[in-house]
Amino acid sequence: xxxxxxxxxxxxxGGDAPGMNAAVRAVVRKGIFHGLTIFGIHRGYxxxxxxxxxxxxIGSVADIVLRGGTVLKTARSEEMKTPAGQKKAFEQLQKRQxxxxxxIGGDGSFRGAQTLAAQGVRIIxxxxxxxxxxxxxxxxxxxxxxxxxxxxxxxKIRDTASSHxxxxxxxVMGRNCGNIAxxxxxxxxxxxxxxxxxxxxLDEISNKLKRGHQRGxxxxxxxxxxxxxxxxxxxEELRARSGFETRITVLGHLQRGGNxxxxxxxIAAAMGxxxxxxxxxxxxxxxxxxxxxTVISRPLDDAYGTRRPLNRELYDLANELSI
Ligand code: ATP
Numbered sequence: 001x002x003x004x005x006x007x008x009x010x011x012x013x014g015g016d017a018p019g020m021n022a023a024v025r026a027v028v029r030k031g032i033f034h035g036l037t038i039f040g041i042h043r044g045y046x047x048x049x050x051x052x053x054x055x056x057x058i059g060s061v062a063d064i065v066l067r068g069g070t071v072l073k074t075a076r077s078e079e080m081k082t083p084a085g086q087k088k089a090f091e092q093l094q095k096r097q098x099x100x101x102x103x104i105g106g107d108g109s110f111r112g113a114q115t116l117a118a119q120g121v122r123i124i125x126x127x128x129x130x131x132x133x134x135x136x137x138x139x140x141x142x143x144x145x146x147x148x149x150x151x152x153x154x155x156k157i158r159d160t161a162s163s164h165x166x167x168x169x170x171x172v173m174g175r176n177c178g179n180i181a182x183x184x185x186x187x188x189x190x191x192x193x194x195x196x197x198x199x200x201x202l203d204e205i206s207n208k209l210k211r212g213h214q215r216g217x218x219x220x221x222x223x224x225x226x227x228x229x230x231x232x233x234x235x236e237e238l239r240a241r242s243g244f245e246t247r248i249t250v251l252g253h254l255q256r257g258g259n260x261x262x263x264x265x266x267i268a269a270a271m272g273x274x275x276x277x278x279x280x281x282x283x284x285x286x287x288x289x290x291x292x293x294t295v296i297s298r299p300l301d302d303a304y305g306t307r308r309p310l311n312r313e314l315y316d317l318a319n320e321l322s323i
Contacts, residue, residue: 017142
């Protein structure tokens, strides 16, 4: 598939994230602006394998820029992990003479894209996941919105916690990455933040709760990243150590929903535009990345190899501020 591209496919894959629609819109509109034909692929790789592709018009992405979720739908596809599935996916693209694919999703979705690149499709990855767990970019689409959602929820929980003199343990998403817990915890002044990247000491947390209580503090909030384990278990252990009543809230999927924040919508639009520009510039095997407040294109391989580091300085500061 050498030469100039004419036809681009776009799909969303893995977990949905607020802002994905703004990225889809940007790919469709910038592509059409430059005279390309854009196909929307429904339900990620699962839909691609089963031929669920549709040409997108300018109007097909009207009114979605600030809508949460993904209008293209998303899915996880076990078949795409097999050589037979990858061949079927490639054949569906070939059938419609699609020369390039923009994949919006997490690193699993990027791996799927690389199997198509190996068959000659030009690919660009756009990092879209609330977890902010992809190396090579400061932010992924959806993270900022999810952090804002957690902060909003925790501020409501704090109201009831202070009325009842209670310790609340709030479990947040992030898979193996503590970024949501760290950013939201710092933003809302959580008393402790438990993340999978850094060992924690429940005796020390319990002592901190007791010290706070002695100072007259009547409530505490502890944020637990899901990668640490169950918030219920943390709650039980803290109650056993401190004697304080604990209440547990698992925020769950509400963290995935809602309109994207302005920051996510802007990053998503810029990444969608950059993805198309990359393809117009004959690039392939690239990802879009947000670095120092600028969206750039860089090798897709930069998403792998290293684990995204947690900002240790911010983590230490959060501990210092919650003495
Ligand atoms: P999120 O971080 O939001 O979960 P993700 O893209 O990492 O997003 P995954 O479930 O890991 O989510 O991957 C999405 C899809 O990408 C999988 O269902 C599968 O179809 C495809 N995929 C993942 N890994 C591979 C792989 N090694 N080879 C081929 N396809 C893959």
